[in-house]
Every structure is written in structure tokens, then in C-alpha cells.
Amino acid sequence: MQRNCKVTRVNKGTRQMGLINKLSFLACTCLFCLSAFADCDRNCSILDFNSDNAQDASKDGVLVIRYLFGLTDESLVEDLSQSVTDSTLISVTINALDTKLDIDGNGAVDALTDGLLLYRYLDGHRGQSLVRGVIAPNAKRFSADHIEVYLESLSQ
Numbered sequence: 345m346q347r348n349c350k351v352t353r354v355n356k357g358t359r360q361m362g363l364i365n366k367l368s369f370l371a372c373t374c375l376f377c378l379s380a381f382a383d384c385d386r387n388c389s390i391l392d393f394n395s396d397n398a399q400d401a402s403k404d405g406v407l408v409i410r411y412l413f414g415l416t417d418e419s420l421v422e423d424l425s426q427s428v429t430d431s432t433l434i435s436v437t438i439n440a441l442d443t444k445l446d447i448d449g450n451g452a453v454d455a456l457t458d459g460l461l462l463y464r465y466l467d468g469h470r471g472q473s474l475v476r477g478v479i480a481p482n483a484k485r486f487s488a489d490h491i492e493v494y495l496e497s498l499s500q
């Protein structure tokens with residue numbers, strides 16, 4: 345985990361040591377990212393943000409909406425469940441999805457469109473109840489069919 349990785353201070357005048365230091369930091373970062381998914385078994389999807397081997401609206405859906413509203417630390421995981429505690433790891437996991445969270449394909453990721461689409465999908469909504477009122481005006485994916493196919497590809 346990144347917090348356990350100590351970045352050794354090196355002589356700033358030595359270019360080689362600077363490069364080694366940067367590579368060590370990258371290696372630690374990569375190990376941290378890999379460890380974010382290490383707890384998942386084969387059934388775990390990238391939408392399982394709290395790594396409890398299940399993707400559901402009451403935890404993963406709420407987490408992504410809170411994250412997209414900018415909540416972090418304790419406010420990200422507050423009142424969810426005992427299986428949702430590591431806000432830093434959850435933030436890293438959601439952040440790693442980057443533009444994949446642009447579910448309606450309008451070039452932006454926001455809570456009231458993409459976040460609600462993901463929440464509804466995880467809650468079992470399909471068809472018009474999935475997309476009604478939550479598609480951005482400039483969306484490239486706007487039909488329920490296209491949104492469902494896209495979310496299905498993310499949840500495998």
C-alpha cells in the first residue's frame with residue numbers, strides 16, 4: 345500500500361538517484377493500485393467499489409454518487425455499513441475509472457446524470473426507468489438500450 349511505501353530521500357544533486365526515486369514511487373503507486381483489487385475474487389467487477397464481492401445500489405451506488413459530489417474521507421463512507429470503511433481505497437478505486445464513469449458519453453462525469461444512471465442500474469432499473477430525466481442534453485449515449493449495454497460492459 346502506498347502509505348506503507350517510504351520514499352527515500354536522496355541526494356538531489358545526483359540525477360541517477362532522482363530517477364531511481366521516481367521509479368520507486370511509481371512501483372509503490374502501482375502496487376497500491378493492484379492491492380485495491382486484490383480482495384476481489386473472480387466475480388468482482390470494477391463497479392464493486394468497496395470490494396465486498398457484490399455490486400449494489402445501497403453501497404456502491406451511494407458511494408459513486410457521494411464521490412461525484414466531492415465527498416471524501418469519513419463523509420464518503422458514513423452510515424453505509426461495516427463493510428464500507430476504507431474511504432481512501434474507495435476513492436482510489438472510483439477515481440481509477442476516470443472517463444469510464446461518463447456513462448451518457450457527454451464528455452463530463454457528474455453525479456446527477458452519470459451517478460444516478462449507475463445507481464439506478466445497480467438498483468435493477470432498466471428501460472425508461474433507468475434513463476428518465478438523467479441524461480445530459482449533449483449525451484452521445486441516451487437510449488436505455490445503449491446505456492444498458494455500456495453499463496453491462498463495465499459490470500463484467
Ligand SMILES: [Ca+2]
Nearest residue numbers: 392394396398
Ligand atoms: Ca460492493
Ligand SMILES: [Ca+2]
Nearest residue numbers: 446448450452
Ligand atoms: Ca456524462
